[in-house]
Amino acid sequence: MTADDEQQxxxxxxxxxxxxxxxxxxxxxxxxxxxxAVLVDATLGMGGHTEGVLRALPHARVVGLDRDPQALALAGRRLEPFGDRFTGVHAVYDEMPDVLRRLGLTSVQGVLMDLGVSSLQLDETSRGFSYSQDAPLDMRMDPTTGITAADVLNTYDEKAIARVLRVYGEERFAGRIAREVVRRRADAPLTRTGELVDVLRAAIPAAGRKTGGNPAKRTFQALRIEVNGELEVLERALPAAVECLAVGGRIVVEAYHSLEDRLVKRALAVGATSSAPPGLPVEPETHQPYLRLLTRGAEEADDTERERNPRSQSVRLRAAERLRPTPHHLRATTAPRRSA
Incomplete structure (x- = not known):
């Protein structure tokens, strides 16, 4: 490793x-x-969770997936001391089954998902994820492909923009914001995060800006989710990840907003609940739960963790263990991936 690699x-x-x-x-x-034993770190980021696993569990090796080439490169340098115990792959995590097939793996013993935007993406001003600094309206987790936030704001009609903000940002002023976006772009396309912040300042009533933190957070979250197809990817990835687990394998998922956590809760509950029709005198084996929940509801960070790591403020952690293969009648069919 060169001096530059070590610094990175x-x-x-x-x-x-x-x-x-x-x-x-x-x-x-x-x-x-x-x-x-193999763990799939489905959202590698800068490799912090993977490094922790490799240090603590000497038998484990990790396959790390990330759609962000910059994050993958940084993590690769960080994890270089672990040699062939780490394999990095440029992929979105709903591609997990295909990635494992290419690596010759029929199943794995663990899956970890740390959802949402990474520290790297927030810290890199030019990526446009942060509303606190002016930057191009990009927000792509993989900056080599796909639509940008500017594309959404400048090409979606008013109704579609409002839907994105209302559904993905839970923004109660979605209609007002969408109207202001359409009004502004009639003069010139929106290209900078600072311009979007100005739109929000004009569209959201003063009273609505006084509570609930920075009001831009909801709109930026909504646009990021839309640009990266985050909920669509997660909805496909969760059942796919469970199917990749060997019996005795475990899945751990960290979510950071209610939309993500709802999908995680639902996917794990499907496996942890009997599928037998009510009233049967004996539960057939094929209808018995194939997952065991390892957490009581969603676990949150304690005060010490929140003080040490501000990103943990909103985390909701859920985990489950595979008890048996998924019954044939419950195996999910994988929905087609959204084209870039």
């Missing part, structure tokens, strides 16, 4: 504090304690 590895470690790392390792450890 240090940068990755100092710029990102993994959320609930000890708890994630604790939940995954029983499934990763045998030689040859």
């Amino acid at each position: 590895a240090v940068d990755a470690a100092t710029r990102h504090t993994p959320v609930l790392l000890e708890r994630c390792v604790e939940l995954l450890a029983p499934a990763l304690d045998a030689p040859g």
Whole structure:
């Protein structure tokens, strides 16, 4: 590793504090304690969770997926000391089954998902994820492909913009914001985050800007989710990840807003609930739960973690263990991926 590589590895470690790392390792450890055990870190980011697993669990190796080439490169340098115990792959995490097939893996012992925007993406001003600094309206997690936030704001009609803001940002002033966007873009396309913040300032009543934190947060979240197809990807990825788990394998998911957490809760509940019709005197084996929930509801960060790591403020962690193969009648069919 060159001096520049070493500095970039240090940068990755100092710029990102993994959320609930000890708890994630604790939940995954029983499934990763045998030689040859494999964890898929489905959202590698800058590699903090993977590094924690590789240090704590000497039998484990990790396949790390990320759609962001910059994050993948930084994590790769950070994890270089672990040699062939780490494999990085440029992929979106709903591609997990295909990635594992290419690597010759029929199943894995663990899956970890740390959802949402990464510290790297927030910190890089030019990526346009932050409403606190003026930058191009981009917001793509993979900046090499796909639509940008500017494309959404300048090409979607008023009704579609309002829907994005209302559904993905839970923004009660979605209609007013959409009308102001359409009015502004009639003069010139919106291209900068600062311009969008000005739109929000004009569209959201003063009283609505006084509570609930920065009102731009909801709109920026909504646009980011739309640009990256985050909920569509998650809805496909959750059942796919469960199907990749060997019996005894474990899945741990960290979500950061209610829309994500709702999908996680629903997907794990399907596997942890009997599918037998009510009233049967004996539950057929094929209808017995194939997952066991490892958390009571969603776990949150304690005060110490929140003070140490502000990103943990909104985390909701859920986990489950695979008890048996998924019955044929419950195996999900994978929806087609949204084209870029």
